[in-house]
Amino acid sequence: MERITTTQQALSFIDDQVDRIRSQVGDGKVLLALSGGVDSSVVAALLIKAIGRQLVCVHVNHGLLRKGEPEQVIRVFRDEMNANLIYVDAVDRFLDLLAGVTDPEQKRHIIGEEFIKVFAEEAKKQEGISFLAQGTIYPDILESEQGIKAHHNVGGLPEELDFELVEPVKLLFKDEVRVVGKALGLPDGMVYRQPFPGPGLGVRCPGAITRDRLEAVRESDAILREEFEKNGLSGKVWQYFTVVPDFKSTGVKNGKRTFDWPCIIRAINTTDVMEVTVEHLPDELIDHLVQRIISEVPGINRVLYDFTPKPPATVEYE
Ligand code: XMP
Numbered sequence: 001m002e003r004i005t006t007t008q009q010a011l012s013f014i015d016d017q018v019d020r021i022r023s024q025v026g027d028g029k030v031l032l033a034l035s036g037g038v039d040s041s042v043v044a045a046l047l048i049k050a051i052g053r054q055l056v057c058v059h060v061n062h063g064l065l066r067k068g069e070p071e072q073v074i075r076v077f078r079d080e081m082n083a084n085l086i087y088v089d090a091v092d093r094f095l096d097l098l099a100g101v102t103d104p105e106q107k108r109h110i111i112g113e114e115f116i117k118v119f120a121e122e123a124k125k126q127e128g129i130s131f132l133a134q135g136t137i138y139p140d141i142l143e144s145e146q147g148i149k150a151h152h153n154v155g156g157l158p159e160e161l162d163f164e165l166v167e168p169v170k171l172l173f174k175d176e177v178r179v180v181g182k183a184l185g186l187p188d189g190m191v192y193r194q195p196f197p198g199p200g201l202g203v204r205c206p207g208a209i210t211r212d213r214l215e216a217v218r219e220s221d222a223i224l225r226e227e228f229e230k231n232g233l234s235g236k237v238w239q240y241f242t243v244v245p246d247f248k249s250t251g252v253k254n255g256k257r258t259f260d261w262p263c264i265i266r267a268i269n270t271t272d273v274m275e276v277t278v279e280h281l282p283d284e285l286i287d288h289l290v291q292r293i294i295s296e297v298p299g300i301n302r303v304l305y306d307f308t309p310k311p312p313a314t315v316e317y318e
Helices: 007-025 038-054 069-080 091-098 104-125 138-145 174-183 200-204 211-230 283-296
Strands: 029-033 055-061 084-089 129-133 164-166 239-243 249-253 256-269 300-305
Touching: 007 038, 007 164, 007 174, 029 038, 038 055, 038 069, 038 129, 038 174, 055 069, 055 104, 069 084, 084 104, 091 104, 104 200, 200 211, 200 239, 211 239, 211 256, 211 283, 249 300, 283 300
Parallel strands: 029 055, 029 129, 055 084, 129 164, 256 300
Antiparallel strands: 239 256, 249 256
């Protein structure tokens, strides 16, 4: 199959998929877990074009999303595309379960399991759903065939939810999905966004997640993203984020002693994610980031920069 690189190719792919989806689904109802990431957003937009409100999107807010993400999903899909969107505020449910859990693998496991539970509960509330749409892309299939990772999109759902799959982008690579998303009119902030792990900010709040430290991660991440956008770095640097580790150090603010967390900035480039190099930021930008984060984010009294490539360090902290 020819690789999709132009809008014209994307539009003909969209026409073709709209026909295929309509003939597969007929007047049936389709369920989709819509995270707001590139793949699920493109699948949602394609299905909305093909079958409108026969698609039921479920957006689960697990409390570990970045600032503004749930709002963006609601604005783009419910308000602008008139999607049949169910927004599930599961923040307390996730954060209560995660309280006191320090082991990284256990945190990931809880987040994954609870996500499936919440989604399955919403699915059971719906009448007459016979299809499940998924944002599976070609690398997911390749990696699961090669045994590199369990297929993150398949399996997991309880067996009593016996759905037929709708996977319209399963033969596309990520860059092709982005071209299709752009052609479908999705905003750039959604189409060109940087990779973001499924467990979200949970892995950037190392150790036991507390609401105040999670807020410090979310706010500092929002400042970093805003400054990268302003400085023309957002399309250039592969991934960038902040981490707020679970220890405190002494500082001084307005003549008073403080005892607060540090905020670590990580900005990296890679082509294959196996090896990663560090992006060196201009001094003035670093100074500006330090000033903003210290003055705007409660609980932070130091800003650090992570200069470590992968290997030996991984991208995420847990
Ligand atoms: P590491 O930390 O393994 O990260 O060097 C490599 C890339 O994978 C992303 N990542 C994840 N993505 N679920 C995901 O969907 C996860 O649990 C997860 N852990 C890491 C990470 O953000 C980086 O882009």
